[in-house]
Amino acid sequence: MLAVPWRVLPYGLWTARENMAMDEAVFRVRQRSQMPPTLRFYSWRSPAVSVGYFQDIEKEIDHAFCAGENLDIVRRPTGGKAVLHEDDLTYSVISGEGDPLFPPDVLGTYRVVSRCLTRGFAEIGLGVRMALGGRNGRGDASCFASPSRYELLVGERKICGSAQVRSRGSFLQHGSILLDFAPEKNAAFLKTADGDRQKLVKSLRASVTSLREELGTAADPAELGALFQRAFSVALGVDLQPGALSSEEERLMARLLTTKYSDPMWNLKGKVSRDGLE
Numbered sequence: 001m002l003a004v005p006w007r008v009l010p011y012g013l014w015t016a017r018e019n020m021a022m023d024e025a026v027f028r029v030r031q032r033s034q035m036p037p038t039l040r041f042y043s044w045r046s047p048a049v050s051v052g053y054f055q056d057i058e059k060e061i062d063h064a065f066c067a068g069e070n071l072d073i074v075r076r077p078t079g080g081k082a083v084l085h086e087d088d089l090t091y092s093v094i095s096g097e098g099d100p101l102f103p104p105d106v107l108g109t110y111r112v113v114s115r116c117l118t119r120g121f122a123e124i125g126l127g128v129r130m131a132l133g134g135r136n137g138r139g140d141a142s143c144f145a146s147p148s149r150y151e152l153l154v155g156e157r158k159i160c161g162s163a164q165v166r167s168r169g170s171f172l173q174h175g176s177i178l179l180d181f182a183p184e185k186n187a188a189f190l191k192t193a194d195g196d197r198q199k200l201v202k203s204l205r206a207s208v209t210s211l212r213e214e215l216g217t218a219a220d221p222a223e224l225g226a227l228f229q230r231a232f233s234v235a236l237g238v239d240l241q242p243g244a245l246s247s248e249e250e251r252l253m254a255r256l257l258t259t260k261y262s263d264p265m266w267n268l269k270g271k272v273s274r275d276g277l278e
Helices: 016-032 063-068 106-123 183-188 197-207 211-215 221-236 247-261 264-269
Strands: 006-009 038-044 048-051 072-075 083-085 088-096 152-154 157-167 170-178 240-242
Touching: 006 221, 016 038, 016 048, 016 072, 016 088, 016 157, 016 170, 016 247, 038 221, 063 072, 072 264, 083 088, 088 221, 106 152, 106 157, 106 170, 106 221, 157 197, 183 197, 221 240, 247 264
Parallel strands: 006 038, 006 240, 048 072
Antiparallel strands: 038 088, 048 083, 088 170, 152 157, 157 170
């Protein structure tokens, strides 16, 4: 075991804005302090769409559809493409770029985290493999339309999508493990490059799978989170200690909720209109 244990935050149901504010608060505080590496598994209190830091919502997301379906839209601090959070378990890993467990680059970190997730999938009887290629450049707005390098596949179909941000010596990687997947729902909130939504549905059905489809049963997200926590502990050889947000993290989370993640300018345009952190 490493001398410094990791902190694991308790599983919980949070709003879309709370989830992103919490992940970013832990990441920002880690940049300027010696907080331990942190692992978190969580779910979403109500269905929501998270979009990547660089995504153009006007071009890629049907905002009117989301409003009509009461789907919150939240912009992540990480890159990647859009994800519908409804039947998934989300994870986040926050640590320093100097952590000896992780290579000092995006892809190397992806590979290490995917190795931990692979062990968790194996414990529930599901064999997955890492994608060796990158995105195919089709420009699809969905995170699950095509895999990035070292994301996880069952056969040729993606079951977990991840995204990362690195800044000031720290990184945040979070991702979505699919418990179930409905291609029609996932295509409905997206704008397509050629306007052919049925083509997108067909593409998603062929390229995405889920635990329910592979195992034939529903998975309890809290129990699954605990299983994957153990997988991280064993795969990395670290001691995971239950913990809570520090007072500094709580204050920053509250500030981010007010000045950033509750601001339509951030979620829709990627800019903050009030004093906040970008």
